[in-house]
Amino acid sequence: MVAIEVPEVEYTDYTNRQLVAIPLAVLAVALLILGGWYLATGAPADLGVEFTGGAELRLSASETSDLEMGTPEARAALEDPDTFSIEPSSIQYAPGDETYIVTFRPEDLPEDAGSGDFGDIAGEAEAAGFAVTGEDIVSASFGSGVQTQALGGVVIAFLGMSVLVFAMFRTFVPSIAVVASAFSDIIIPVAVMNLLGIDMTLGTVAALLMIIGYSVDSDILLNNSVLRRTGGFYESVQRAMRTGVTMTITSIAAMIVMTIVAWVFGIDLLRDIGVILAVGLCADLMNTYLLNVSLLRWYSFEGVSR
Structure with missing residues (x-):
């Protein structure tokens, strides 16, 4: 010692x-x-989103994708400015679930996001090779x-x-x-x-x-x-x-x-x-x-x- x-x-x-x-x-x-x-x-x-409100996507690897969760390639795909039309406020990896938690600011969300509709965000994640396993909206109030x-x-x-x-x-x-x-x-x-x-x-x-x-x-x-x-x-x-x-x-x-x-x-x-x-x-x-x-x-x- x-x-x-x-x-x-x-x-x-x-x-x-x-x-x-x-x-x-x-x-x-x-x-x-x-x-x-x-x-x-x-x-x-x-x-963070807990205090300001916003949207949260939980993403895992799609069955048809070659991406492996937790690798630099998977994170680079999420950070690519061409992946989402709305810039994420944070990207966090949860190794226990092998998922990425991607959050978006409330002011950047589409108008219909408050009803639980993420617009094109979920589709953009799927197009990048991810599967959406969870969606959550935190209201500003x-x-x-x-x-x-x-x-x-x-x-x-x-x-x-x-x-x-x-x-x-x-x-x-x-x-x-x-x-x-x-x-x-x-x-x-x-x-x-x-x-x-x-x-x-x-x-x-x-x-x-x-x-x-x-x-x-x-x-x-x-x-x-x-x-x-x-x-x-x-x-x-x-x-x-x-x-x-x-x-x-x-x-x-x-x-x-x-x-x-x-x-x-x-x-x-x-x-x-x-x-x-x-x-x-x-x-x-x-x-x-x-x-x-x-x-x-x-x-x-x-x-x-x-």
């Missing part, structure tokens, strides 16, 4: 302003990206309802986490440090999603909820070590880092492996979740051991505890 050596950081060489400058600068850039995206599209991130529920779930999870943290520490600065770190850990991956073209779907929302859990875990580990255990401030920070950094780096490595495997096998959802979690965990390392440490040090040496 490979042992992870966590080097000791000489925090005394840096002021609190220097420590907090990097995570705040990254957070500011992420917020600018989300703000620009909102001004350009009306949403802080690109939304239903997508809006799902969007509200998903957003509500994230907000409730974040608020619940905040209440729990304040109940545990009962002091403002250590508690706000955990909340600020968790907030940044969510905002940064969403900004990266926009830059990489990853849509906000129910799967990616689940990944963001997982990031909240990871963030709270590492931050509470640090706060407990500093506030509730014996030893000096820097000794307590290093003690927390030996456990927290090892845990986070191991998780990042696992997410990178999952992302590579999912990319090789064409499992787009798992690939996206792996990217989001890897980015979120990297952001958590930065926020926990720069932003959180700087706030805890100010609280311990200059704040209300003195």
